[in-house]
Amino acid sequence: MENRFGVKDLFLFLLLIVLIIMVALAMKQYDRQYLVLQGIKDRLDNQMSEMGTLHRDVQRLQAGGVARPAIPATAAATQASVDPFIYMKQAEAMPGYTQGDWFINAAPNSDKITPLLSGDTFGYAVQARVLDSLIQMDEKTLDWVPNVAVSWQVQDNTEAYFQYVRARKAKGATDEQIDQDPNVPWPAKVTYQLRPDVTFSDGQPLTADDVVWSFNWTMNPNVEAPRDRAYLNKIKSVTANGDYQVTFTMRKPYFDLLRLTGTIFILPRHFYEKFTPEQFNASTGLLLGSSAYRLENPTGWTPGQTVVLIRNERYWGEPPALDRIVYRVIDNDLARLTAFRNGEIDIYGDPTVYPAQAEPFKKLLGDANVVARTQHFVYDMPSDGYRYIAWNEQRGGKPSVFADKRVRQAMTMLIDRERICRDIWHGYAEPITGPFYPKGKQCDRNIKPWPFDVARAKQLLQEAGFVDDGSGALKTPDGGPFAFKLTYPSGLANYDEIALLLKDTFAKAGITLIPDPLDWSVFSDRMKNRNYEAITLNWTAGLEDDIYQMFHSSQIADGGDNFMYYRNPELDQWIEKAESTLDESKRMPMWWKCHQILHEDQPYTFMFTRKALTFLDGRFKNVNVLPTGLNSDGEWFVPRSAQKWEK
Numbered sequence: 001m002e003n004r005f006g007v008k009d010l011f012l013f014l015l016l017i018v019l020i021i022m023v024a025l026a027m028k029q030y031d032r033q034y035l036v037l038q039g040i041k042d043r044l045d046n047q048m049s050e051m052g053t054l055h056r057d058v059q060r061l062q063a064g065g066v067a068r069p070a071i072p073a074t075a076a077a078t079q080a081s082v083d084p085f086i087y088m089k090q091a092e093a094m095p096g097y098t099q100g101d102w103f104i105n106a107a108p109n110s111d112k113i114t115p116l117l118s119g120d121t122f123g124y125a126v127q128a129r130v131l132d133s134l135i136q137m138d139e140k141t142l143d144w145v146p147n148v149a150v151s152w153q154v155q156d157n158t159e160a161y162f163q164y165v166r167a168r169k170a171k172g173a174t175d176e177q178i179d180q181d182p183n184v185p186w187p188a189k190v191t192y193q194l195r196p197d198v199t200f201s202d203g204q205p206l207t208a209d210d211v212v213w214s215f216n217w218t219m220n221p222n223v224e225a226p227r228d229r230a231y232l233n234k235i236k237s238v239t240a241n242g243d244y245q246v247t248f249t250m251r252k253p254y255f256d257l258l259r260l261t262g263t264i265f266i267l268p269r270h271f272y273e274k275f276t277p278e279q280f281n282a283s284t285g286l287l288l289g290s291s292a293y294r295l296e297n298p299t300g301w302t303p304g305q306t307v308v309l310i311r312n313e314r315y316w317g318e319p320p321a322l323d324r325i326v327y328r329v330i331d332n333d334l335a336r337l338t339a340f341r342n343g344e345i346d347i348y349g350d351p352t353v354y355p356a357q358a359e360p361f362k363k364l365l366g367d368a369n370v371v372a373r374t375q376h377f378v379y380d381m382p383s384d385g386y387r388y389i390a391w392n393e394q395r396g397g398k399p400s401v402f403a404d405k406r407v408r409q410a411m412t413m414l415i416d417r418e419r420i421c422r423d424i425w426h427g428y429a430e431p432i433t434g435p436f437y438p439k440g441k442q443c444d445r446n447i448k449p450w451p452f453d454v455a456r457a458k459q460l461l462q463e464a465g466f467v468d469d470g471s472g473a474l475k476t477p478d479g480g481p482f483a484f485k486l487t488y489p490s491g492l493a494n495y496d497e498i499a500l501l502l503k504d505t506f507a508k509a510g511i512t513l514i515p516d517p518l519d520w521s522v523f524s525d526r527m528k529n530r531n532y533e534a535i536t537l538n539w540t541a542g543l544e545d546d547i548y549q550m551f552h553s554s555q556i557a558d559g560g561d562n563f564m565y566y567r568n569p570e571l572d573q574w575i576e577k578a579e580s581t582l583d584e585s586k587r588m589p590m591w592w593k594c595h596q597i598l599h600e601d602q603p604y605t606f607m608f609t610r611k612a613l614t615f616l617d618g619r620f621k622n623v624n625v626l627p628t629g630l631n632s633d634g635e636w637f638v639p640r641s642a643q644k645w646e647k
Helices: 007-062 076-081 086-092 121-130 158-170 175-179 208-219 226-232 257-262 277-282 333-341 358-365 368-373 405-413 417-424 454-463 493-507 520-528 569-579 584-601
Strands: 102-107 135-137 144-146 149-156 188-194 235-240 245-250 293-295 307-311 324-329 374-379 386-391 429-431 483-489 512-518 534-539 604-610 612-617
Touching (some): 121 293, 121 307, 144 149, 188 208, 188 257, 358 368, 386 405, 417 429, 417 604, 483 493, 512 520
Parallel strands (some): 483 512
Antiparallel strands (some): 135 144, 188 245, 386 604, 429 604
């Protein structure tokens, strides 16, 4: 059959050509529109930056003449004269300083970054860059300095409080009755004077009402914040005295008064009150604040997404140099190490998110190419805390095998902590005896670690009713095999190594340890619901730490952090006494008594504290080791010629 090209075919052919041309023109127009929109966005970003700079310049020029709310007289002049941004200004004066570039970090597959709800250090690290507090600690002097508050006044009424309490107790009143007595005098008040020029990243002003609302929202029993309520329940009330003054009234005396009242994250009421407690509890990424960075979409983050924090151009303070802080989800330690080697992330070993493991750290030290383009640090960081194993003393409403302290002592003596520190941590760790920073004043230096002693451990287990069945396997008092799961977060080689080492050493006593690594979301649910036998994790800490939320028996209820059902009335009393003693010389012996009780009871096996190990891309300047760790990344900068990323 003969093929013919007719008029109809010609028409279709021409139509096809026209369509192709139209699509090409549309694509070109789209590209132009995109470039125009991108140019508009860039100009808006630049204008916002210039407006932020102008705003701060006006503040400085008007600092002496703007009418501000009255500042309380007590210590006001000293507090107001302290510049909270002195170190940032010193960085700005350094050769090569300029704004720009990004800091890219690794992150776990966290389930929440909403304030109060997130239970890991990553969530806190993100929030600390977005949310402000009234005061902050000077990273060099360790003194409290102004932040959103320019000054504060402490009113001490502890003498009247204790006189009243002693009189009530002399008449037979219990502590609970005294706590509920409406006539008990307040022991202390702290009044903070706020800056009048702070706004949240959406432009709304921050006032005393936001501070009050933040406290009340946290204390709402329908909000899933048991950890924060355990900490803040020492505060009786928070009241606003006008727009820029707020007073905290204490329920009980508390040794760390300024940290308790002044470091609460300030949540914007207008943003969060739109949500019911149920909606808030179900959220994953509701995050808006007034600090140096902001979440691009304050309502839109979901688990698994990269967290991108953008420099807040409405920030009232001295702006940080870096344009963005980026957290990429990389759960596996080997993958993080590979990403750092390839330059895909800027840090390996961020103690606030993913501490470096000793073995890969040493391997990096031996890699000349990596060392040439990076900088590395080995340092003490009190807030890095300690590793522990918690022994769950109750399962299914009944006492577990770990309810007997002799069993817990035996479990500790079956753990060769010296070997773990030497072989797994390559000497970058040391065994500990309790929850307090080993170099701090709280720690009782006279307490010696439980030894690694298999024979003594077997003896204790025998005293507790455990029997060797003749084959070397240990039987529990009820006749079953002594086997348990050690639950820990998956994807961390260090945890796997320790679990396998412990499996071998426990086998020497006839005990079967079953490693139980879990994804973080499952792990955190197990911990929250007490659905585990033994669990290992890391607690953060401080130079002087309050152990109430972990070990006081009241924190067993309502999802508190005493998730191993540990009770010791004597310890409860010593914790309460220490918390209410303002005189440090009298308080420290009380903490030592707490240390002694915990060492004897072993609700945790206190494993070790470690050095912080960090490799960082060499383009970052002004990175320094301080008493509390590395200085804030808000003070780091990248010279223009070394910058890697654009907005």
